[in-house]
Amino acid sequence: MKKAAGAEQSHPLFRQVYQYMHNRMERGEWKAHDKLPSIRLLAEELEVHRLTVFKAYRELTEDGRVYVKDKSGYYVSPASSPAGESAEGDGAAISSYMLANPMSDIQRMPVSYQFSQALIDPGLLPNLFLSDYVKKVFDLYPKVMGTYSSVQGDEELRGTLSRHFREQHRLQLPPRELLITSGAQQAINLIAGIVLGPMDTVLVERPTYSVAMDIFRRLGARLMPVEITPEGYDLQQVEELMRRHRPRMFYMNPTHHNPTGFTVPARQRKLMVELAERYRCLLVEDDPFRDMFFGEEPPPPFFAYDTEGWVIYISSFSKYVAPGLRICAVGCRYPFMEQLITAKSLADNGTPILNQKIFLHYYTSPRLQQHLGKLRIALQVHKEIVEEELAATGWEWTPPQGGLNLWVKLPEPISVSALFARAMEQSISFVPGEIFDPLGEMKSWLRLSYSFASEGVLREGVRRLAALAREL
Amino acid sequence: MKKAAGAEQSHPLFRQVYQYMHNRMERGEWKAHDKLPSIRLLAEELEVHRLTVFKAYRELTEDGRVYVKDKSGYYVSPASSPAGESAEGDGAAISSYMLANPMSDIQRMPVSYQFSQALIDPGLLPNLFLSDYVKKVFDLYPKVMGTYSSVQGDEELRGTLSRHFREQHRLQLPPRELLITSGAQQAINLIAGIVLGPMDTVLVERPTYSVAMDIFRRLGARLMPVEITPEGYDLQQVEELMRRHRPRMFYMNPTHHNPTGFTVPARQRKLMVELAERYRCLLVEDDPFRDMFFGEEPPPPFFAYDTEGWVIYISSFSKYVAPGLRICAVGCRYPFMEQLITAKSLADNGTPILNQKIFLHYYTSPRLQQHLGKLRIALQVHKEIVEEELAATGWEWTPPQGGLNLWVKLPEPISVSALFARAMEQSISFVPGEIFDPLGEMKSWLRLSYSFASEGVLREGVRRLAALAREL
Structure with a gap:
C-alpha cells in the first residue's frame, strides 16, 4: 500500500x-x-x-x-517573519519557486530555451487562416460582440461538437450533455469544486499535472497516488485504494499522459470503468493530447465504456486549434451536468461567445484536418531531435507515442535540482520531476517539452542541457 | 442590531x-x-x-x-427523496426556481418582455464598428490566436487601462497593480476564494447582487447585511458590525447600485475607508455602472481614498463596451495582487489574449466616447418610459441617477410572488426582490431592468405588468 x-x-x-x-x-x-x-x-x-x-x-x-x-x-511571537530553513547549496534557486504555484512561476521566467511549456510553437499554428475565419464570424453574426453566451455554451457549437464526438470517437454526447469552458484548467477547477470538500479523498496519477494537485489541495482534499507506467495502472492497487478510501474522484490523463507520455491500454479502460461504478468513484478523464499521436490512433476514451455516468470527459482544443481562444468541452451526464452549469454560472457566467463562434467555424473547416496532419509530423520531428541529442547521455525515457513531452530519468549521481539551477542560469528551462509527484519525490526525473521551441532552438538547447549535466 | x-x-x-x-x-x-x-x-x-x-x-x-x-x-431512511413542504398556492412557481441559482434560472427563461436581465440592448451597441477593430487586431498581431496571455493579463492592455484610470478617475494604478479577468463575476469569485473561508464573516449590502451571495455561501462564509438607502450606509451600524464581527471583507457596489440604483455620497466614502483600515476589513468595490450616469458624474470610487491597500477595485467594461468579450480589470495593491495572480492561474491560467487585444483597440478609439454619450441618453429614455407607465400605479421607487434598474416597492396587498407567477405566464420576466435580500425578506420589492428591451417592448411590457398587478 x-x-x-x-x-x-x-x-x-x-x-x-x-x-x-x-x-x-x-x-x-x-x-x-x-x-x-x-x-x-x-x-x-x-x-x-x-x-x-x-x-x-x-x-x-x-x-x-x-x-x-x-x-x-x-x-x-514578535515579528514572526518565518526564519525558514536555510537552503542547502543549489537547492536555494528552486525553493523560492516552491511557494505559490511553482509550475506557473517556472513558466513565467523568460528564457532562450523554453522546454517547460507544454504548448505548441505558435509558428506551427495556421494563424493567417484563422484570421479569415474571424472575419467570417463577424459577417455571420454582426451582433456577436453585444451578446452573452448561455452559461452552458453556444448551442450551435455544442451541436457541432456532439456530431464530432459521435463521428470521430463514437461517443454519444448530445448537446445538452456538453458544457463549454475556458480551457481544460477551468473545467478541472469547476469539477473539483463540485466533487471535493475537506476530508474527501481524490486519486491522482503519479506523476500528474501539478496544477490539478494545487487545485485539489486548496479544496482541502486528500491526495492518493496511483502509479502510471507504460503498461497503465495496477488495477489491484486501484481497487484496493477505492475499497479502503472511497475516493470521490480519480483525476486521470490516460492518453499520451502528461508528463510521461504513457497511454493506458484499451483492456484496462473497460475494467476501470467497472471499478468506478462499483466503488462510486467519478473518473475525471482529461484528454487534450488525443489527436497528437505519432503512429496508431490511441484507444477510445474511458468515457466510451461508461454507461452509468461515472466518467466525466474533458476535451480541450486549446493546445492545437487556437490556444488564444481557450475553448474546452466537458461531456457528462445528468444530474452532474446540472451542478456543473451552476458552478460555471457562479465562476464567470459563460465563456465569451465570440471565442465560441470563431472556434466553431474554424473547427468545421477542411483546413483543420490538414493542419492536424502537419502538426503530428512536426511534433514527431521535434521529439526525434531531442531523442537524438540525448542518445549518448545515459538518460532514460520511454519513447512516447504522442503528446508534447519527454519524461526523462537522470542517472543517479546527477541532481535534477542542481541541474535546474544551472540550466536557469544558462537560460534553459524545464520542469523538475518532483513538481509532478504527489509525494514530492521523483527527484531524478524531469519533463522536457519539445513542442514549443522551434527545431533549431530545440536541438541547441538540449545539447547545452546535456553538456551542463556532464559538468555536474 | x-x-x-x-x-x-x-x-x-x-x-x-x-x-x-x-x-x-x-x-x-x-x-x-x-x-x-x-x-x-x-x-x-x-x-x-x-x-x-x-x-x-x-x-x-x-x-x-x-x-x-x-x-x-x-x-x-428508506427512499428518502425529500418530501418537501407542499408549496402554498402561487408560491409554487417560484419555489422551483429557488433551488440552484434562481437569478440565472429566471434569466434563462425565454420571454417576450425581458426585464430580468441587467444588460444593454444589443441594438444599442456599436457592433459594426467593433468588427472593424477586430480586423485591425489581426493585422497588428497575426499570431494572436496561437498565444496565451500572461496570467495577470496583456501588458499593453494593462498599460492603457492604467492611463485611463489616472486620467479619467484620478486613480493611481500602475500596470502591475491591475489584473484582467473574464467579467466582474470571475473577479468576485477569485477574491472571495482568497479572502473567505468557513467561519469568516462577510458584509454585504441589503439588498445586493444575489450571485455574489451564492459565491460567499458556497465558501462557508457568514453573511451580515448592511442597509443601503438613498443616503448611503449607516456608518454607526457598519462600525458596530466591524467591531463585533471582524468581517474579512465588505462586498459593495456603491455607485448606481444594483438593484436599487443608489449612490453612496462622497463624504461617506472617505470615512468608510478609514473604518476599513481601522478594522482591517477589505472593501471589495464592484463598479460596473460608473459610466452610466444620467445627470452629474458620480463621486470618485472608494479606491481613490485608499492609501493602505484596504480597497480592491473591480472595474468591469462588459456591460457597455462589448459584453461578448467579457473584459474586467481588478485593481489592488501588493501583496494581495500576488495571491490574486495565483488564484487566477489556478482558475483558468489567464483570460484569452484575443479578447484583450480587441478590447484594447476599441477602448482607445474616439468611437468609445461617442458611443458612451449616446448610451447614457438611450438609458435615460428607457428609464423615463418605465417611470411614465408606472406613474399611476401607486408603486414606489427612488428615481435612480444612473444604472440599469428600477427598484420598485409594491403596495401592501399585492404579493410579488403571485405577480411573478402571473407575469411569467404572460411572458414577462423581472426579478423578485427577495432574491437580492441576504435575509430572504423584501417580499414587496422587485427589480425591473429597463436596459435590455427596446423602447416599444419596454413600454408595452410594463403596461401589461401594471395591468396584471391591478387584477391581483
Whole structure:
C-alpha cells in the first residue's frame, strides 16, 4: 500500500485552524506578545475538537509564530517573519519557486530555451487562416460582440461538437450533455469544486499535472497516488485504494499522459470503468493530447465504456486549434451536468461567445484536418531531435507515442535540482520531476517539452542541457 | 442590531458534515435501514467536535433522511427523496426556481418582455464598428490566436487601462497593480476564494447582487447585511458590525447600485475607508455602472481614498463596451495582487489574449466616447418610459441617477410572488426582490431592468405588468 500523499501537504481541519489564526496575526488583530485564547475557548468558538486546535497550536509553535510561557498559555511571537530553513547549496534557486504555484512561476521566467511549456510553437499554428475565419464570424453574426453566451455554451457549437464526438470517437454526447469552458484548467477547477470538500479523498496519477494537485489541495482534499507506467495502472492497487478510501474522484490523463507520455491500454479502460461504478468513484478523464499521436490512433476514451455516468470527459482544443481562444468541452451526464452549469454560472457566467463562434467555424473547416496532419509530423520531428541529442547521455525515457513531452530519468549521481539551477542560469528551462509527484519525490526525473521551441532552438538547447549535466 | 444573515443558509461546520453524510447516502454507500456510525466514531473520523456531528444528525433526522431506533442509534431512511413542504398556492412557481441559482434560472427563461436581465440592448451597441477593430487586431498581431496571455493579463492592455484610470478617475494604478479577468463575476469569485473561508464573516449590502451571495455561501462564509438607502450606509451600524464581527471583507457596489440604483455620497466614502483600515476589513468595490450616469458624474470610487491597500477595485467594461468579450480589470495593491495572480492561474491560467487585444483597440478609439454619450441618453429614455407607465400605479421607487434598474416597492396587498407567477405566464420576466435580500425578506420589492428591451417592448411590457398587478 502507498502511503497517503498530501496528508501533510493538503489542508486537513487543523491546517484550516492554523490558517485562521495565522490570518488574524497577520492582520494585526493579535499582536506580538498578546496572549492567545485557550484551546478550550477557541475550540468552542470554531466548533472544532480541542485536539484540532491543539495540533494547530503545536504547528504554530514549531513554526516560531507562537511561543509558550511557563504553563500560562500561548503568546504571539514578535515579528514572526518565518526564519525558514536555510537552503542547502543549489537547492536555494528552486525553493523560492516552491511557494505559490511553482509550475506557473517556472513558466513565467523568460528564457532562450523554453522546454517547460507544454504548448505548441505558435509558428506551427495556421494563424493567417484563422484570421479569415474571424472575419467570417463577424459577417455571420454582426451582433456577436453585444451578446452573452448561455452559461452552458453556444448551442450551435455544442451541436457541432456532439456530431464530432459521435463521428470521430463514437461517443454519444448530445448537446445538452456538453458544457463549454475556458480551457481544460477551468473545467478541472469547476469539477473539483463540485466533487471535493475537506476530508474527501481524490486519486491522482503519479506523476500528474501539478496544477490539478494545487487545485485539489486548496479544496482541502486528500491526495492518493496511483502509479502510471507504460503498461497503465495496477488495477489491484486501484481497487484496493477505492475499497479502503472511497475516493470521490480519480483525476486521470490516460492518453499520451502528461508528463510521461504513457497511454493506458484499451483492456484496462473497460475494467476501470467497472471499478468506478462499483466503488462510486467519478473518473475525471482529461484528454487534450488525443489527436497528437505519432503512429496508431490511441484507444477510445474511458468515457466510451461508461454507461452509468461515472466518467466525466474533458476535451480541450486549446493546445492545437487556437490556444488564444481557450475553448474546452466537458461531456457528462445528468444530474452532474446540472451542478456543473451552476458552478460555471457562479465562476464567470459563460465563456465569451465570440471565442465560441470563431472556434466553431474554424473547427468545421477542411483546413483543420490538414493542419492536424502537419502538426503530428512536426511534433514527431521535434521529439526525434531531442531523442537524438540525448542518445549518448545515459538518460532514460520511454519513447512516447504522442503528446508534447519527454519524461526523462537522470542517472543517479546527477541532481535534477542542481541541474535546474544551472540550466536557469544558462537560460534553459524545464520542469523538475518532483513538481509532478504527489509525494514530492521523483527527484531524478524531469519533463522536457519539445513542442514549443522551434527545431533549431530545440536541438541547441538540449545539447547545452546535456553538456551542463556532464559538468555536474 | 441586525441578526446574522446566512446563519442558516451558509455552511457552518455541521452543515459540511451533513453534506458529507448526505453524499454518502446518495452514493449508496449507506443504504436504506443501514445502521450509521455512532456520533463518537464519526467525530473521530472527521476530526470534529461531537456536538457538530450531533447537530448534523439532528438535521438529517428532521429532514427525514435518517431515523432513530429506540436508543440503539441512527439509521438511513428508506427512499428518502425529500418530501418537501407542499408549496402554498402561487408560491409554487417560484419555489422551483429557488433551488440552484434562481437569478440565472429566471434569466434563462425565454420571454417576450425581458426585464430580468441587467444588460444593454444589443441594438444599442456599436457592433459594426467593433468588427472593424477586430480586423485591425489581426493585422497588428497575426499570431494572436496561437498565444496565451500572461496570467495577470496583456501588458499593453494593462498599460492603457492604467492611463485611463489616472486620467479619467484620478486613480493611481500602475500596470502591475491591475489584473484582467473574464467579467466582474470571475473577479468576485477569485477574491472571495482568497479572502473567505468557513467561519469568516462577510458584509454585504441589503439588498445586493444575489450571485455574489451564492459565491460567499458556497465558501462557508457568514453573511451580515448592511442597509443601503438613498443616503448611503449607516456608518454607526457598519462600525458596530466591524467591531463585533471582524468581517474579512465588505462586498459593495456603491455607485448606481444594483438593484436599487443608489449612490453612496462622497463624504461617506472617505470615512468608510478609514473604518476599513481601522478594522482591517477589505472593501471589495464592484463598479460596473460608473459610466452610466444620467445627470452629474458620480463621486470618485472608494479606491481613490485608499492609501493602505484596504480597497480592491473591480472595474468591469462588459456591460457597455462589448459584453461578448467579457473584459474586467481588478485593481489592488501588493501583496494581495500576488495571491490574486495565483488564484487566477489556478482558475483558468489567464483570460484569452484575443479578447484583450480587441478590447484594447476599441477602448482607445474616439468611437468609445461617442458611443458612451449616446448610451447614457438611450438609458435615460428607457428609464423615463418605465417611470411614465408606472406613474399611476401607486408603486414606489427612488428615481435612480444612473444604472440599469428600477427598484420598485409594491403596495401592501399585492404579493410579488403571485405577480411573478402571473407575469411569467404572460411572458414577462423581472426579478423578485427577495432574491437580492441576504435575509430572504423584501417580499414587496422587485427589480425591473429597463436596459435590455427596446423602447416599444419596454413600454408595452410594463403596461401589461401594471395591468396584471391591478387584477391581483
